[in-house]
Amino acid sequence: MTANIPKNIRVRFAPSPTGPLHIGSCRTALFNWLFAKNQGGEFILRIENTDVERSKKEYEDGIVEGMKWLGLDWDEFYRQSERLDIYEKYLKQLLDEEKAYYCFCSKEELEADRQAMLSQGIAPKYGGRCKKFSKQESEEKINKGESAVIRFKMPLKEIEFHDMIRGKVKFNSELIGDIVIAKNLKEPLYNFGVVVDDYEMKISHIIRGEDHLANTPKQIAIQEALGFENVKYAHLPLILTPDRRKMSKRYLDVALEDYRQNGYLAEAIVNFTVFLGWHPVDDREILSLEDLIKEFDIKRVQKAGAVFNVDKLDWLNSQYIKKMDASELALKIKNFIPSQWQSDEELLIKAIGAEKERMRTLAEFKDLAGFFFELPNYEKNLLIWRDAAPEKIIENLKMIAMELEKIDEMMFNKKDLEQIIMPLTEKYGVGDLLWPLRTALSGKQASPGPFEILEVLGKKESLKRIEIAINKLQNK
RNA sequence: GCUCCUAUCGUCUAGCCCGGUCUAGGACAUCAGGUUUUCAUCCUGAAAACACGGGUUCAAAUCCCGUUGGGAGCACCA
Numbered sequence: 001m002t003a004n005i006p007k008n009i010r011v012r013f014a015p016s017p018t019g020p021l022h023i024g025s026c027r028t029a030l031f032n033w034l035f036a037k038n039q040g041g042e043f044i045l046r047i048e049n050t051d052v053e054r055s056k057k058e059y060e061d062g063i064v065e066g067m068k069w070l071g072l073d074w075d076e077f078y079r080q081s082e083r084l085d086i087y088e089k090y091l092k093q094l095l096d097e098e099k100a101y102y103c104f105c106s107k108e109e110l111e112a113d114r115q116a117m118l119s120q121g122i123a124p125k126y127g128g129r130c131k132k133f134s135k136q137e138s139e140e141k142i143n144k145g146e147s148a149v150i151r152f153k154m155p156l157k158e159i160e161f162h163d164m165i166r167g168k169v170k171f172n173s174e175l176i177g178d179i180v181i182a183k184n185l186k187e188p189l190y191n192f193g194v195v196v197d198d199y200e201m202k203i204s205h206i207i208r209g210e211d212h213l214a215n216t217p218k219q220i221a222i223q224e225a226l227g228f229e230n231v232k233y234a235h236l237p238l239i240l241t242p243d244r245r246k247m248s249k250r251y252l253d254v255a256l257e258d259y260r261q262n263g264y265l266a267e268a269i270v271n272f273t274v275f276l277g278w279h280p281v282d283d284r285e286i287l288s289l290e291d292l293i294k295e296f297d298i299k300r301v302q303k304a305g306a307v308f309n310v311d312k313l314d315w316l317n318s319q320y321i322k323k324m325d326a327s328e329l330a331l332k333i334k335n336f337i338p339s340q341w342q343s344d345e346e347l348l349i350k351a352i353g354a355e356k357e358r359m360r361t362l363a364e365f366k367d368l369a370g371f372f373f374e375l376p377n378y379e380k381n382l383l384i385w386r387d388a389a390p391e392k393i394i395e396n397l398k399m400i401a402m403e404l405e406k407i408d409e410m411m412f413n414k415k416d417l418e419q420i421i422m423p424l425t426e427k428y429g430v431g432d433l434l435w436p437l438r439t440a441l442s443g444k445q446a447s448p449g450p451f452e453i454l455e456v457l458g459k460k461e462s463l464k465r466i467e468i469a470i471n472k473l474q475n476k
Numbered sequence: 477g478c479u480c481c482u483a484u485c486g487u488c489u490a491g492c493c494c495g496g497u498c499u500a501g502g503a504c505a506u507c508a509g510g511u512u513u514u515c516a517u518c519c520u521g522a523a524a525a526c527a528c529g530g531g532u533u534c535a536a537a538u539c540c541c542g543u544u545g546g547g548a549g550c551a552c553c554a
Contacts, residue, residue: 016554051553107552114551123478123550149552166481175479175550183552190554214480214549235481237547242487244546272488275503279489283502302489305547309487312504322517357517368515385513425513434513446515 009041010204013067013074014194016048017059020255021066023308024209024239024247027273031236032207033072034274034296044201045074049081050193066256070266071289078201080193087188090196090226091150091181095135099225100181102138102148103130125177126151150182152192152222159217164205164234165301171217179218195219199228207234207298210305211246234298237277240305252308263336263361265324268317276306286319318360326353329362336363341373350456354448372456375465376443380472385435393436394473396428400437401466404459412459414451421451440469 013029015021036043045067049055060079067074080087094100103126114124131153133141142148154177160170181192188196194215198206213235223230241251253259259269271287279302280287280295287295321329326349333352334342341348351372352365359365370376384393400421407420425433438450441462447453454462 014554018554048554054553103552110552118477121477125550147552163481169480171480180552187552189552194554209548210481211548212554215554217480237482240547246548275488277488279502281490283490285488285503299493304482306489307487309504312488315504318517355516358515429513431513436513438513442514444515448514448516450513 012044018054037293042075151178263363277302378443
């Protein structure tokens with residue numbers, strides 16, 4: 001039995017370039033990629049652009065770029081538009097063997113049929129009107145210039161298959177009807193192209209969204225008609241919006257690009273989306289791509305849909321930001337800040353270091369850290385700690401300025417500054433000393449601590465800001 | 477309408493396949509406390525779920541059936 005020889009593991013991600021890369025598609029790609037890597041198999045990227053009207057090169061570029069950004073590399077790359085001859089060959093085979101036939105019905109006729117069936121409460125399907133034409137008749141009609149599509153003769157039977165996630169799934173093909181598999185010999189349609197490609201590319205496992213479950217029996221029927229061997233299937237649960245519907249723009253950003261632009265890290269997106277419907281054996285929540293490759297097991301994927309929880313994504317993102325080096329973060333944060341902030345690389349890195357644990361997304365840095373790069377503008381009352389007297393605050397600021405003045409530039413780091421200044425709080429009061437100092441430096445109600453800011457800003461700039469604060473309080 | 481899929485805290489989930497160890501575990505979010513000049517981080521704690529009804533069994537979150545709820549698919553799109 002040659003059929004029992006295990007095939008090499010080969011999976012594919014087959015997006016159609018008809019829009020920006022969807023976050024749900026990314027997750028599907030990820031599951032495929034992880035499955036391949038875990039099993040030592042190959043991952044194939046196939047652009048399904050048979051729909052000439054809707055497919056755009058820019059979207060294809062977006063897919064490629066998005067995949068690279070996520071770190072999902074591929075072993076082979078194909079475009080369906082470059083494989084039209086292959087589909088034609090198999091289309092002819094089906095036509096010759098009379099497993100497919102030309103259909104001359106107009107769209108109007110079809111629509112009327114559909115409505116009629118719907119009103120009778122039966123599942124709408126093509127009735128097979130054009131099946132009666134012989135091959136010769138059909139060819140004559142075509143030669144006369146009649147327009148026609150190619151329909152597949154759906155065998156009437158029960159189609160059953162094993163889904164790696166769901167187990168046994170059964171469909172009755174009588175409800176399906178003769179589907180259109182190509183507009184003509186040169187323009188194949190989805191269900192047909194998929195079957196041919198998956199066979200030609202020796203795909204062993206098809207891992208895709210649950211929304212394709214109902215396509216599976218159609219594809220199996222075509223496979224059988226063509227004499228192809230069966231493929232293994234896994235249908236992933238869908239990602240849901242908070243109202244438990246299929247992910248849509250109405251509720252959430254759906255494009256990977258949106259998340260990227262909002263300051264999410266690829267690592268966080270990967271980690272988050274794989275956890276939508278899957279979980280490792282232990283309680284770990286933060287897993288790198290390498291960890292995931294090790295741990296991934298398709299048997300552990302969930303059957304029910306999973307709600308996209310932005311709060312958890314934010315948390316994960318903040319975890320990754322916290323773990324990352326400030327210098328590495330600096331590279332990634334450049335698209336989120338004004339170009340002037342980038343002129344002093346060292347300052348930028350230090351500022352990121354100071355704000356790292358406050359950021360949930362890279363985009364938040366801009367609002368958090370402006371004062372490091374520009375003189376802050378603030379109300380003088382912000383300098384007053386609770387109900388302290390302004391005179392006292394002025395006094396304390398002057399005192400701290402004097403103390404700072406004495407400190408060597410070399411000692412202007414968080415640790416040393418803390419050691420020198422903290423003892424002073426015993427005499428002057430923690431709040432009365434540190435609050436005005438911090439607000440003088442940051443101009444903000446909430447910010448990193450004063451010692452951190454002092455270190456980032458440096459002696460000269462810090463003293464300048466304290467002086468400004470004193471002047472503010474003295475109404476100068 | 478028809479077909480298929482599905483059901484553990486608000487959310488993501490562990491446990492379910494191989495019934496007892498489950499007074500159902502973890503994470504996010506929430507709330508309370510602690511650390512802290514502020515914010516954030518961090519730490520501690522609390523509240524929070526096996527959809528319902530029948531079976532099977534000494535024993536069911538776990539097995540079976542049904543109900544209800546939810547979702548998806550029904551194109552000359554993919």
